[in-house]
Amino acid sequence: MLIIDTEHGILKKYFPQPGETEVTIPEHVRMIQKYAFAGCEKLYAVRIPEGVENIGAGAFKNCKNLFYVKLPQSLKRISIEAFYNCESLGGIEIPEKITSIHDSTFMNCKNLRSIVLPKNLEHLGEKAFYGCTNLKKVKMPEKLNYFGRQAFSKCESLTSITIPEGITRLYGQYFSDCGQLHFAIIPQSMQVIQGDVFPSNVILHFYIKNQMFSVPFTSFWFSDNIVNAMCQPEKPENTDLIIRDFVKHNDSGNLEKFLECGFVTDQKIDDYIQFAIQNQKYESQVVLMDYKHKHIGYQPKNWDL
DSSP states (O other), rough: OEEEEETEEEEEEEEETOOOOEOOTTTTOOOOOOTTTTOOTTTTTOOOOOOOOOEEETTTTOOOOOOOEOOTTOEEEEETTTTTTOOOOOOOOOOOOOEEOTTTTTTTOOOOOOOOOOTOOEEOTTTTTTTTOOOOEEEEETTTEEEETTTTTTTTTOOEEOOOOOOEESSSSSSTTTTOOOOOEEOOOEEESSSHHHHOOOOOEEEEEEEEEEEEEOTTOOOTTHHHHHSTTTHHHHHHHHHHHHHHHTTTHHHHHHHHOOOOOOOHHHHHHHHHEEEOOHHHHHHHHHIIIIOSSSSOOOOOO
């Protein structure tokens, strides 16, 4: 049974009837009030008509057997915890008028395998998809300029992520406990990555002058500052750190691509060659000497290979 304020088009409360598992909301409804369906554990499907613009806080919270929800294109707002702990929800498409997904909206939707985010989405709240353990892939829209901490934490099946250009800073555990996350593309707009943003097994892919560089997000291989250096490689101190780290780990492939970006001056190239010799990184030494020979315009010194 639905309790509706017909004058204002507000669905205030749903009281499940014996054996009832599906609900079709009447067409004159414009808003689903907060906690209207909360705790209706036997509810399996809800059909929301065009014309509904607002789903209130916790509207479907703890509807653990809710599998199917079709959201109308008229929808403009989905409030905090609207689908919190809807463990059976398999997939959902967010309408294009939605520009913000609030905190914990889909938290603990353990069966959620696919999510289509609207192209106009700008804000993704904290823990928005926290604990969506079956979510494998997410395409973030280009207009997104903020997403909160732990937005995708405990998404244990997530394998890849692409951070959009609007994101410039990442602090904290956005992807903690995402054990299958191995591939993350970082935009050229990124300036700072700080804290345990990614799990240690992820490979971060940076684009610098249309070339892609791949570095592991681990402190035991690359130095603690190398990730942020890759965010702003044009700074002299960052250029120095990046090259020395590539040499130190004999990553001649990334080293060669980075040299081609043109950040290295002739005053520094000899220092890098000497650094490679001192550390017995002969593959990197060859790459540096070859770059000097081709781009700086004179023969290398008589170093032993």
